[in-house]
Amino acid sequence: MRINMRAPVQPTLLKTQITRNHLRFTRQRQEIFKVFVGMARHVTAEEIYREVLKKESRIGLSTIYRTLGLFCRFGLAEARQFGDGHTRYDPVYDKHHHDHLICTQCGEITEFENQHIERLQEQVARRHRFVIRRHKLELYGLCADCHDHGSGKRG
Amino acid sequence: MRINMRAPVQPTLLKTQITRNHLRFTRQRQEIFKVFVGMARHVTAEEIYREVLKKESRIGLSTIYRTLGLFCRFGLAEARQFGDGHTRYDPVYDKHHHDHLICTQCGEITEFENQHIERLQEQVARRHRFVIRRHKLELYGLCADCHDHGSGKRG
DNA sequence: TTATTATTGAAAACGATTTCTATTATCGTT
DNA sequence: AACGATAATAGAAATCGTTTTCAATAATAA
Structure with a gap:
């Protein structure tokens, strides 16, 4: 039997967090989240931006930053700096630190x-x-x- | 620029490193080094700047950055980032990692x-x-x- | 001393991120 | 379904720490 060590982040998780905090479930937040969890780990805001642009051609980079900050406050993402001048973001799938x-x-x-x-x-x-x-x-x-x-x- | 590494931090060490590397022993480099080793660890360029300003009232912040970079290349200092957006500098007294x-x-x-x-x-x-x-x-x-x-x- | 050229201070440039503001869109209320 | 309050947006401009540029200056070698 196959076992997934890391449970995938449910699409509902973002909505749960957002409504719980009386915020708005916008198209942009949904799209950014979808792209974010689908990408490799340790991605930069720019990388996420370029990916989201394919679906949301009018999105602003500032929205990416704002939304990633939101994910971090929700505990859905973690920000890291490896010293190359770019903040990198990691989706948080479980409580396992790495x-x-x-x-x-x-x-x-x-x-x-x-x-x-x-x-x-x-x-x-x-x-x-x-x-x-x-x-x-x-x-x-x-x-x-x-x-x-x-x-x-x-x- | 060729740089010779490795030696303990002494008052004379800066001059040794500088002359060994055919660089110039300027008033600013002397003053910055003196202030730097006299300050607490993990200081920012700004903090060093404000301190050096008391003695060198015409010094520029860019000189502080340039000189700290030099110290790092000499192995006299180490740069660190703790994620608050400021690079912090540490004098290297010995080879003990901490x-x-x-x-x-x-x-x-x-x-x-x-x-x-x-x-x-x-x-x-x-x-x-x-x-x-x-x-x-x-x-x-x-x-x-x-x-x-x-x-x-x-x- | 004089020539050479590394170093300087001031300002401009830089790249990542944040703020600003008019506009758009969500959502609780009808 | 439409309304209205207001949160969130896009895009530009601003900001922040840091780096680079450049003409002027000063340390070293000759």
Whole structure:
């Protein structure tokens, strides 16, 4: 039997959140959400914009930013910065946190999870009487391909 | 520009690095370095600028940015982004890597080190055939004060 | 000293994001 | 289905932190 580890985000989830907060379920919000969950992770506002433009030819980039901010406040998305000057957005499918391996040569971003590390983080926090709300662990370096062949995938 | 790396931060170090690289030991670079190493860690370019202005009343903000970039290339400073839109600079006193606890209420930044976590990171990387060059671990949440009193220090 | 050229300050440019405002569209009420 | 209050929009302009440009200046080598 096949099991989906990550439950897909229901289309109804956005509407639920929106009506619960007495906001308006606009065409743009629906379209942005649909595109957002259909795209790869770690996309930029620009990338989402270009994709949404195919369906909503009159949409403004500011609407993309506003709406992504809304998704973040709703807990449907998370914003991240990997230091290249672009904020990247991640749909939140479940409560599983994930960390990143970032290849500085080809740009590949691989996700990983490690409960052992998370536990040690909690230990550190406890020692400082600090309460962790969220965290960010990013390992920068060379992925297998770039390390082996030296050349990289992006030239 | 060729740059020779690696050495501990001493008062003479800036001059050593500068002459070694055939650059010019200007009044501004001396003053910025002096202020920089005398300030708290994780300072912004603006904060350094305001401090340097007290001694160098005609200095430009662009010189601060340029010079901080130089320090980073020399290995005398490191640039970090904690997601508040400001690049923060850290003098590099030794080769000890440190991670951060960042209070989202009062902004306090506490440093920590944990060799156990570092070893687990290496383990994860090995599993992905990834070679780590550098890493970033940031725990966001509430510091002891903000957690206890609720109000925070800046609020 | 003088020539060479790296460095500077001020202003303009920059790219991501936010704000502004007139217009449009949603939704509770008829 | 239409009405009306007002939230949300598009598009432009503004803003923010940072970088670049460029003519003038100043540090070094000759």
